[in-house]
Every structure is written in structure tokens, then in C-alpha cells.
Amino acid sequence: MSSLLPSHLIADPAAGLPPERLLGIIRFQTEIAKVGLDLSVVIERVALLAQILTGGSGAAVELAEGEEMVYRAASGIAERQLGLRLARQGSLSGLCVEQGVPLRCEDSETDARVDREACRSVGLRSMIVVPLRHGDLTVGVLKVLSAQPAAFQDADLLTLELISEVVASALVHATRYSAQVETARDLFLRATRDSLTGLGNRALFYDRLHQGLKLARRHGHSLGIVLVDMDGLKRINDEHGHQAGDAALRILAERLRALTRESDTLARLGGDEFGILLAAVKDPAAARDFAFKLADLVQGTFSFDGMPFDLSASVGAVVFPEDGGEVEALLHQADLAMYEMKRARATMRAAKIR
Template structure:
């Protein structure tokens, strides 16, 4: 137990270094909660309207980032209403749970603890296992400590307005773009809409080229400025109905909510590439910017999110490799 308490303290130190980047705080706590309890996965869910939304995930829950379940018939919603920790030993026989949702995730047992912001419970921290009765009182205590870390980060990130808190939980602190969690939520929604209406949509994966040399030569302030500049350029070219997100580090994602065909998505990627590679000046230094862009289109390149993401990744890496080949003499 003492080693686990030390790990909680180390996590608190790391959270302090993240500052007001609430999205990354939630990611970190989900990862550490899974590690410290020996769980199969962990989730930070926020209550939004009548739904609970997976805003940070790890382990077995990682593929379900952005997943929504109804508050009214879930253990998470009950935790929101009652305001105290809840333990499900076996989802197959517990009437409080959303059984179809549990089966979709693959969980059999879980602990759910409330996340408080001021006087309101606005979400939950949850650890999951694919076996029944996987947790004990020590795990419950550790999870309570981890939820307190998120609550403290929430308080400092947004001392007054809950609406501002939700914005910070779903947007990247450096660029102001939607973060990975909000990107995946919108991707799930876009896929469901396209399946219902037999529409096409496009998915772009952008990986910034040359960030490390910028950081090494000019420092991380210049690197951050370059990331912000690329984010702004992507926004300028992309339609307001589409989603542009910073997925982490130097990686961005774009959901083109409607495209006519694969050629239309490729044309959009080409316009982005032309916009991004324009010169950029930072503190009287001219910095070269570029990005490798991968393209996938539903349904031709995949009918599920994982397949579309894999195709966009492969396409992006192919673009990056083509830039590294020596030019023919």
C-alpha cells in the first residue's frame, strides 16, 4: 500500500507540471488508476446532458474513447446522483448497470467514484476488469485519492464556470483545437450518421515534419509557435462543419463530415499541404513548415473506425517516406 501511495504522490507532481491542460490530466489519471489498481482499464467520464461521455481512457477502454451511455440506466449515472463510490462485482447480475454497454466494452466488474467540481458531481473515475470481483477496499481507497487529484486540477483549471471546465476538458491547451477525446466522440457520431444515411466522409491524419530540429535549433517556444501556426493554417482551409483536432504532440486529425469521393478528400489534403508549407516567421527567424498527410474515406477504406484510422496512418507514413527518398538525378 505504501508504494501505491508514493505513486499517487508522484502522479500529483506530474499533474502540477501539466498546469491547466485538463485533458492531459485526465489521460494521466486514467493511466495511473489502471496501473495502481491492477485493472484491465480505466475511464474518466463526464456528465453531459443526459449522457455520460468517455473523455479519457486506458487499457481495455482505450478503443472506446468518446463512447456515450445514458445516465439514467448506468452505474456511472447512479454514482452522479448518489455522490458516493459504487462497486459492481459482476455486471451480468447487477441490475444497476447498462448491461449492453458493459458487454460492448467487455467489462465484468468495476469501481466508480464521483468527480466533484465545487459542490456538484460532474463526472466519474472508473476502473474496469473483464473478470468478476476483481477489486477490493484498497483499490477503492486508491481510486478515491486519484479522483481527488482530478478534482483539484478541475478547480485550478476553472475556478468559477462549469461550462469553461468542460471546454478545457475537451480542447487542447496549446492550440485551442478539440483534443483527442472530443475528436473520437465526433468520429463516432460521424460514422453513425454516415452509416444511417449512406454518406461518405473523409478522415485526414497530419503529422508535422521537422518539429524536433525546430526545438533543437530554436527551443521549445519556437516549436510551440510552429504547432500553433500549423493548427491555425489547418483551420483556415477546413470547412466550419468539419472537425480539426490536435491528437497529441505534432499530430493532428481532420474529420471531413461529407466528401463526394476519394478524389475530393485528396484534393482537400493537397490544399492543406499547400497552405501549411508557406514560410513562417518567429522572432525574426524564418522557419520552414511542412506536414505529411494521410487520407481515408468511408466506406471505401473501411467501415469501422479502427480500419479507417489504420488506412489514414498507412497513407500518412507513405507520404512521409516519399519525402525521404532521394530525388532522381
């Protein structure tokens, strides 16, 4: 249940925190300042640092999009729920946005304000939710959660309240960096874009994956999931610098974009990994054929700073429902297929050298 703090703590929140927690908040502020102006990176770091600072089992930044709350960044036990959409009505996060005040749940099994089934799917029993305000609009919430009931104290609630001001300021600065800063929609768009390649990011990919699986189950359709891992990025970075590595990632993104349809979802998942959701695919054999074709077509050289570089990628593909019914199982199978291609290519290169 939500707690009302003593009046002296409301007047001066920092008065209720021990020195080591205040130092933690200062370090939090410093880390967020270092991240820069990439909104998706900012909120990913916010979730992780909030979890560490409060000792929670996980944390999430949820944005209010229409009548839904969407996990746009997540850490710990919430990480696998990235992209999850919940109805604002009947959720503690939605209530926090509506009321604009921090809320605390001691036990999701007995708190009537929460979506109990959603809490069970995440694996949480208690949580603190604080609003994130963008001007006069509450655009979302910062939430820390625990697998144990009654895991959070007043100090944790105070900590999140102080952090939320830092996060809100970071959101404002990150969105003002763009020429389009006037609406909440711009905030959501920036939270789902990869600044290096211009593709969707990991949050967008998981969002579309959850939604795609929901529609596929409802209508009896198939859904293809393709994972693409660039070969040799670490070597390029180590030998020629990160500018060359960034150029390679942008070239690979361009080649992947040219080979995917408008109905597909292409995203950079982080580092050297990309993901593609195929809106319509006949069967697993067709998905595997697409993976091999993709690997062949993205392969080739590119030039950076007057130097030629080889570019290639390993690809793995699976299809719902034949290869699995849940997000984790499907991604695991796609990973296995991708690394099988990578191992096969390494074996071929070694054989040629001999």
C-alpha cells in the same frame, strides 16, 4: 455489486491501505501537481495513473453532459472508446453521478445496473466508479476497469476515493485558471480544447468521430477522416528549442483552420498530429485530392525570433464507408496513407540531394 466499507475505514480511509499504496497515492498527487493547469492534460494523466495505481486493465474519466456520460480521457483497454457517449440512465457511471457515492461491479455480465453491451464493447468485466464533485455538483466519474471479473478489492476502492478528492481539486484549479469558471459547461469546454493551438483536442475529435459515424450509418451519408502529421517537429525542437516548435505548431494550426470549413471538425490529436473530420465528402478520390491540396497549401516558411523556418506536413485521408466501417480500421487506413505520403516526400528529397 457495490460494497459497503467497514465503519472504521469510512472514518479513516487511509487506515485500510498498505504503506506502498499510500506512497503510490502520494506519487499520484505529485504527478498531478506537475501537470499544470491544462484540464485536458490533467484528466489524461489522471486516467493513466489511476490504472497503474490499481493494477487495472484500463481507466477513464467520464464527464456528465446532459443525459449522457462521455469518455473525456481514457487509458488501457478503454483508450479506443475515447469520446464514447452513453446514456446516463442504465449505466453504472450515471448511477454514481445520481447517487454521489462510489460503486463497484464484480461482473458486468450479471450486474443489472450496468450497460452490458457497452461493457462488452470496451472489453471490461469488473470496475470501480467514484464520483468527481465540482462544488455541490457531481460533474463526472473516475473509473478503473478490468477484463477479469471481481478484479478489485477494498483497497482499490479506498484508493480511488482518496484519489477522487485530488482529481476534483485539480479540476477546480484548472477551471479557475480560466476567466470562465462558474458553470459545468466551462469544465466540459476546457476538457476538449488544446491549450497551445486553441483547436479541439483528441477527446473532442474522437467524440465527433463516434457521433459522425453514428449519423452517417443512420442516414447513409459519407464521412471523411483526414490525418495531418507535421514534418520535422523533432528537428526544430532539438536544434532551436521547444518555443520554436510550439510556434510551428501554432502556424500549422492557423493554416489548417483557414483551409477547413465551419462544418468540419479540426483538432490537434497530440504532438505533431492533427485530425480533420469532413462533414460531407463525395468519395475516396475526392478525399485524397483534398489531402494533396492541403499538403501543398500548408507548405511554406514562417519566421520565429528573426529566423526563417520551413513548414510542411504529410496528409492521409479516408472515407466511410468505402475505406472501412469502424473507428480503428478507418484511422489505421488514414495512418497508412499519411505515412505513404511522408515516405514519398523523403524519397523525393533524397533524390534531389543526389
